[in-house]
Amino acid sequence: MTITATTPSESAVKLPPRMAPLNPLFDGAEWDFALINRVYDVMGEIALGEMGLDIYPNQIEVITAEQMLDAYSSIGMPLMYRHWSFGKRFAYDEAAYRKGHRSLAFEIVINSNPCINYIMEENSMTMQALVIAHAAYGHNHFFKNNNQFQQWTQADHIIDYLSFAKTYVADCEDRFGQEAVELTLDAAHALMNQGVSRNLKLRSRNPAKREHQREMARREYEEQTYDVLSRTLPEINRGEPVTASLLAQSNASAAEQRKLGLPEENILYFLEKYAPKLADWQRELLRIVRSLSQYFYPQRQTKLMNEGCATFVHYEIMNRLYERGQLTDGTMLEFLHSHSSVVFQPSFNDRRYSGMNPYALGFAMMRDIQRICLEPSDEDRAWFPDFAGNNDPFGTLRDAWANYRDESFVHQFLSPKVMRDFHLFALRDEAKDPAVRITAIHDEQGYRDVRRRLARSYDVGTQDADLQVTDADLSGSRRLVVTHTVRNGIILDKVECERTLQHLARLWGYRVRLIEVDGESGRVLKEHEVLPMP
Amino acid sequence: MQIVDRRLNPKSKSLGNRQRFLRRAKAEIREAVKDAIKNRKVSEADGGEKVTIRSKNLREPSFGLGRGIGNRDFVLPGNEQYRVGDAIPKPPGGGGGGGKGRDGSPDGEGQDEFSFVLSRDEFLDLFFDDLKLPNLVKVKLKDLKVSKPARAGFSADGSPARLNHVRTMRNSLGRRIALRRPTEAEIKALEVALAAAEAEAPRNEIAIAELARQLEHKRRMRKTIAFIDPLDLRYNRFERVPKPTTQAVMFCLMDASASMTESLKDLAKRFFMLLHLFLTRHYREVHIVFIRHTSTAVTVDEETFFRGTETGGTVISSALEEMLRVVRASYSPADWNIYAAQASDGDNFHDDMPRCMELLTKDILPICQYFAYIETAHGERYSDTLETQVWSGYSELEDANAANFAMRRVTSPEDIFPVFRDLFSANGVGT
Numbered sequence: 001m002t003i004t005a006t007t008p009s010e011s012a013v014k015l016p017p018r019m020a021p022l023n024p025l026f027d028g029a030e031w032d033f034a035l036i037n038r039v040y041d042v043m044g045e046i047a048l049g050e051m052g053l054d055i056y057p058n059q060i061e062v063i064t065a066e067q068m069l070d071a072y073s074s075i076g077m078p079l080m081y082r083h084w085s086f087g088k089r090f091a092y093d094e095a096a097y098r099k100g101h102r103s104l105a106f107e108i109v110i111n112s113n114p115c116i117n118y119i120m121e122e123n124s125m126t127m128q129a130l131v132i133a134h135a136a137y138g139h140n141h142f143f144k145n146n147n148q149f150q151q152w153t154q155a156d157h158i159i160d161y162l163s164f165a166k167t168y169v170a171d172c173e174d175r176f177g178q179e180a181v182e183l184t185l186d187a188a189h190a191l192m193n194q195g196v197s198r199n200l201k202l203r204s205r206n207p208a209k210r211e212h213q214r215e216m217a218r219r220e221y222e223e224q225t226y227d228v229l230s231r232t233l234p235e236i237n238r239g240e241p242v243t244a245s246l247l248a249q250s251n252a253s254a255a256e257q258r259k260l261g262l263p264e265e266n267i268l269y270f271l272e273k274y275a276p277k278l279a280d281w282q283r284e285l286l287r288i289v290r291s292l293s294q295y296f297y298p299q300r301q302t303k304l305m306n307e308g309c310a311t312f313v314h315y316e317i318m319n320r321l322y323e324r325g326q327l328t329d330g331t332m333l334e335f336l337h338s339h340s341s342v343v344f345q346p347s348f349n350d351r352r353y354s355g356m357n358p359y360a361l362g363f364a365m366m367r368d369i370q371r372i373c374l375e376p377s378d379e380d381r382a383w384f385p386d387f388a389g390n391n392d393p394f395g396t397l398r399d400a401w402a403n404y405r406d407e408s409f410v411h412q413f414l415s416p417k418v419m420r421d422f423h424l425f426a427l428r429d430e431a432k433d434p435a436v437r438i439t440a441i442h443d444e445q446g447y448r449d450v451r452r453r454l455a456r457s458y459d460v461g462t463q464d465a466d467l468q469v470t471d472a473d474l475s476g477s478r479r480l481v482v483t484h485t486v487r488n489g490i491i492l493d494k495v496e497c498e499r500t501l502q503h504l505a506r507l508w509g510y511r512v513r514l515i516e517v518d519g520e521s522g523r524v525l526k527e528h529e530v531l532p533m534p
Numbered sequence: 535m536q537i538v539d540r541r542l543n544p545k546s547k548s549l550g551n552r553q554r555f556l557r558r559a560k561a562e563i564r565e566a567v568k569d570a571i572k573n574r575k576v577s578e579a580d581g582g583e584k585v586t587i588r589s590k591n592l593r594e595p596s597f598g599l600g601r602g603i604g605n606r607d608f609v610l611p612g613n614e615q616y617r618v619g620d621a622i623p624k625p626p627g628g629g630g631g632g633g634k635g636r637d638g639s640p641d642g643e644g645q646d647e648f649s650f651v652l653s654r655d656e657f658l659d660l661f662f663d664d665l666k667l668p669n670l671v672k673v674k675l676k677d678l679k680v681s682k683p684a685r686a687g688f689s690a691d692g693s694p695a696r697l698n699h700v701r702t703m704r705n706s707l708g709r710r711i712a713l714r715r716p717t718e719a720e721i722k723a724l725e726v727a728l729a730a731a732e733a734e735a736p737r738n739e740i741a742i743a744e745l746a747r748q749l750e751h752k753r754r755m756r757k758t759i760a761f762i763d764p765l766d767l768r769y770n771r772f773e774r775v776p777k778p779t780t781q782a783v784m785f786c787l788m789d790a791s792a793s794m795t796e797s798l799k800d801l802a803k804r805f806f807m808l809l810h811l812f813l814t815r816h817y818r819e820v821h822i823v824f825i826r827h828t829s830t831a832v833t834v835d836e837e838t839f840f841r842g843t844e845t846g847g848t849v850i851s852s853a854l855e856e857m858l859r860v861v862r863a864s865y866s867p868a869d870w871n872i873y874a875a876q877a878s879d880g881d882n883f884h885d886d887m888p889r890c891m892e893l894l895t896k897d898i899l900p901i902c903q904y905f906a907y908i909e910t911a912h913g914e915r916y917s918d919t920l921e922t923q924v925w926s927g928y929s930e931l932e933d934a935n936a937a938n939f940a941m942r943r944v945t946s947p948e949d950i951f952p953v954f955r956d957l958f959s960a961n962g963v964g965t
Contacts, residue, residue: 033537040535061538070548085594087555090548091650098651114536121541136535178554190595347612356611425613427622429606435621441613454609465597484597490604492597499595 015332020325027328029124036060039129040136046320047137047313051394055140056115056155060132063118068105069094071118075296076108078116079162081169081288083185109135111143111299113155126334129327133317138310145402146305148298158295165288168215172281184282187503188268188289193464195268195293218280263468267482267504268293270469276478277509286507301460304406308362312370312397315339315363345422361422365409368418369397379416406458414451416442426453431489465492466519478510485519491526492516498528505532555592556656562587563652567660586649658815683772692769701768709766715759716752724749782817782871782903784810785860787853789878790826790844794910801910802877803840804950809875809906812958817871823860827853829883833860850882850924851889858897867901874898877908880922887927899935906957907941 025039040058047053063071073090074080106127110116117135119128143149154161172181188195264270271278272286299306318335321327327335345360346352369387372380373396376388387396400409425441426449440446440453456462471481482504484492497514505512509532516526556563566585616622652660688701728745731738786806788794794802813820824839825831828846831853857874865872882890899905907928928941942953 033539036537037535058535059538060535061540063540063543067540067543073548073551082550082554084551084554084558084592086548087551087553088558088592090552091555095650118540182554182558186594191597193596345611347614348610349612349614353612356609422611423613424609424611425616426607426609429608429624431603431605435623438616438618438620438622439607441616441618446618450609453607457608465599467597486604488605490599490606493600496595496598499593500597503595 015329015336016319016322018325019323022325022328024328024331025321025326026125026129026331029126031123031125031128035125036128036132039125040132042321042326043129043133043137043317046317047133047141050320051313051316052398053137053141053313054144055137056113056144058117058136058140059114060117060119060136062121064121068108068118068120069097071108072105076110077162078110079159079166081166081185082173083169083189084182085186085189107131107135109139110158111149111153111155111295112158113144115140115143115155116159124334126331127338129321129331130314130318130335130338133314134310137317138313139306141313142302142306142309142401145398146298146302146405147403148301148405152298153295161291165292168284168288172285176281181285183506184285185289187507188286190500190503191268191271191507192289192293194467195266195290196297197266197269197294198461215284260472262472263470263483265466265468266290267467267469270472271504271507274472274474275508276474278507282507297460298405301405301407304356304358304362304458305401305404305409306362307358308366309397309401311339311343311359311363312366315367347423361418364418364421365413365415366397366400368415369393369400369413371417372415377417383415384413407455407460410451410458411455414454416447419447419450424450424454426450462487470515480504480508480510480512482512482514484514484516486516486525487519489518489525498530501528501530502533505530508532556660558591559587560660562591564660567652567657585652658811682775684775686771686773688768689771690768692771696770696772698768698770702762702766705766705768706762709763710759710761713759714755715761716756721749721752721756724752781819781821781869782813782873783821783823783861783865784813785857785872785874786822786824786839787857787874787876787878788824788826788839789828789848789850789881791828791848791881792845793848793879793881798879798910799840801944801947801950802908804947805877805908805944805954806875808950808954809873812954813873821865821870823857825853825856825860827856831856847883848878848881849886850876850878851886851893854890854893854898858893861901871903872901873904873906874902875906875908877910878924879911880909880924882923882927884923887923890924891927891931894931894939895934899931899939902938905939907939908953909941909943911943911945 025042026035040060048055069090071078072093073086075086080086106120106123108118110118115136117132117140119131119135123131143155149155169181169185260274261270268286268290272283272290275283278286318327318332318339322332343357343360343363345357346354370393372384372388373390373393376384381388390396400413404412419442423442426439426446427436428439429436440449442450466485466487468483468485469480470483471479473479473481492514501512501514511529511531514528515524517524563585566587688698724745728742728749731742731745788799788802810820810822822836824834824836826834826839826844827849828844829849829852830846833856853876861867861872894905907924909922909925925941925943928939931939932941940957942957944950944953
């Protein structure tokens with residue numbers, strides 16, 4: 001068998017045929033607000049009318065390159081509390097940008113209602129059109145319709161919540177000092193990936209205003225009951241109510257564990273509720289970090305689909321505009337140039353390779369679904385009997401966009417053709433083996449295997465360590481026990497683990513033990529134990 | 535849909551984050567800044583700096599899975615030759631077990647060390663962090679006739695040095711076109727045509743005469759209409775804009791006798807450089823007066839000050855007198871903040887010391903904001919018991935005038951910055 005290597009994007013560009021005489025919306029690189037409005041409306045006819053997308057209202061914000069760097073550093077959000085790590089990221093990004101190692105994103109889009117799209121003033125009109133199609137229609141539709149986002153995030157409240165978080169953190173800095181706030185936030189950030197409840201539905205339905213009122217009421221109560229005399233009593237009193245009540249009940253261990261909700265995978269949540277030594281404002285900070293972690297969780301789970309959807313939508317819209325004679329050849333070529341560099345997938349042995357390009361694979365899969373719906377081959381009919389040749393590509397895609405996440409999407413929809421186009425092959429790397437073994441390639445025997453393994457690699461659950469709070473001794477030593485269920489013998493990175501544990505111990509306030517247990521044999525592979533540093 | 539123009543929003547939204555970040559890495563950045571200044575020349579001393587730091591305070595750990603252990607499955611694109619069962623040997627050193635897919639995340643270990651650029655102000659802030667100028671008493675706005683030239687358009691007259699070529703040539707070109715000044719090419723063409731006409735066998739006298747007349751006309755035109763006319767000339771115009779200033783004068787006194795070797799001078803130079811940089815942070819205008827002395831003292835320019843050598847004895851009081859003379863002549867203590875830094879290897883004529891002490895106590899210290907004495911020496915020459923003449927003499931002064939007199943020893947370039955910090959540290963001075 002011989003396999004030739006051409007990545008899909010390297011083929012020559014050929015313009016699609018036109019269906020209508022040329023009557024372009026714009027010509028040249030210049031843009032203004034009126035033009036953007038007009039282009040947005042015309043695109044709406046295609047996106048909403050022909051493709052049947054369903055979007056939040058859009059708010060397009062024009063920003064400068066520097067503001068784009070700003071937005072980068074605050075993880076893409078328009079509002080963020082202050083923290084040194086964002087400054088670090090900014091310095092890092094800025095250095096990379098100035099040296100030319102990295103170019104800036106053309107846009108940032110935020111999962112909010114109304115959906116906020118940042119576009120850069122430096123973009124040419126073609127790029128603005130591309131960006132609007134990509135973000136304002138593509139991402140927007142995905143945010144609004146994907147069940148992960150519906151389940152985990154509240155687009156209506158996120159901006160309000162961020163504004164609450166920002167003022168709350170600033171307020172804490174005023175009252176307790178930057179250093180103290182930083183200590184708590186650092187520790188919380190270290191545990192951010194352990195701040196998601198994957199199984200329970202923990203989300204609060206409180207909008208930001210109520211969060212704020214709750215906090216205000218709590219503080220008011222504190223102020224009213226403020227007693228100068230009691231301040232002279234030992235500090236322990238402050239954290240005591242929680243612990244005392246817990247202490248009283250913690251004799252019957254098993255029952256108690258159940259009451260604490262153990263095992264608990266959301267470590268931040270557990271600390272917020274039960275850590276004996278934390279002050280109220282610290283619990284609130286943990287809650288803020290946890291809420292953000294929860295908010296970003298669907299984005300991690302749907303990176304491939306989200307970018308694929310947006311790329312598919314912009315490709316479709318721009319091509320339709322061209323067919324309708326509304327784009328000039330020059331615009332179309334500029335667009336295709338950007339588009340093909342976005343969906344370029346370097347081979348694994350290419351210097352530029354840095355993992356699967358979610359734009360490339362997502363776009364290829366969705367285009368392929370479109371092809372299967374319209375012009376299925378026999379192979380497609382065998383693999384995808386339920387939608388091959390149904391002549392409803394957009395309906396099929398809308399359904400996929402709504403109901404899947406990356407893992408299940410790859411599992412369901414990755415076709416043999418895409419695997420062949422990408423020359424996908426599966427490998428197995430065993431620690432004791434001096435070589436990496438090829439386990440499956442893109443052939444008849446290998447398709448299902450490759451697909452299964454690729455899907456698995458998109459499962460966030462396999463990317464993160466599986467950590468759970470399994471024991472909290474509240475009566476005696478007050479030791480907290482966290483268990484890492486080890487899969488495939490991959491234990492935690494030792495150095496990072498100990499540093500993170502230090503943060504965990506700081507929040508818990510007492511000794512913390514981490515046990516790494518092999519998931520299959522139940523054998524203890526490693527143990528760590530740390531005491532909080534004074 | 536709504537479009538919002540955010541371009542005019544206040545910039546540097548992340549300034550707060552940056553300040554927190556710099557504070558966090560302050561110790562390491564300060565080290566880097568110190569290293570950076572060591573390698574700089576005087577002329578570059580003042581500017582932004584790229585610093586590379588490695589800070590444990592900037593770590594953002596998280597529970598990450600270890601690399602190179604356990605068993606992993608992964609899928610890669612771009613298979614060219616592999617078949618099921620093929621084996622790819624792992625790179626030696628176990629570099630991440632084929633983990634190409636897990637290239638350094640931006641938050642991973644790889645970011646522990648990184649470079650970024652400090653702005654000029656951030657750099658100097660860190661550099662002079664917790665230093666302060668002693669006795670900032672005379673920081674008053676003076677209505678001195680200090681003015682600064684500022685660009686103010688163009689004028690039709692001025693000195694040749696300020697000729698604006700672009701404007702002038704633009705005018706010239708316009709005028710030449712308007713007056714139809716013939717070009718070299720046109721004249722050439724006519725000459726060729728005329729020669730051709732004269733060479734023709736039956737001479738067409740009328741045509742020849744016409745061509746000759748045209749040629750003559752063009753030549754005259756070209757002579758009459760100048761390529762550049764005085765009318766075309768445009769000059770850059772400057773206006774003098776008065777500027778209120780707080781001002782300081784810094785006296786650098788140095789022993790130039792043969793006992794001051796190049797390396798000792800270099801130490802002194804570094805110190806003066808720092809002082810100058812520091813003063814320019816606080817005063818709009820800083821004058822520097824270089825005075826060097828052997829047995830007599832002269833005011834010199836910077837070049838001579840550091841480069842030239844002289845032979846002769848060492849009489850420090852001559853330099854002090856010279857300084858007083860310059861102060862009386864140009865820098866009235868009422869209007870100027872006066873700083874002085876003296877560098878020497880500690881030698882002086884024995885008989886001169888009383889005179890020095892008298893000058894300093896009576897005349898100089900009362901008018902000085904700060905007087906710093908730096909004794910430079912080769913490391914091995916010194917022990918604390920062996921004191922030079924100047925050192926032992928000045929020691930008394932230091933006790934009596936703690937507020938504005940200080941003295942330190944410097945033996946190597948590494949000492950300069952600590953000594954400087956020591957002299958100007960916020961609590962070390964004026965307390």
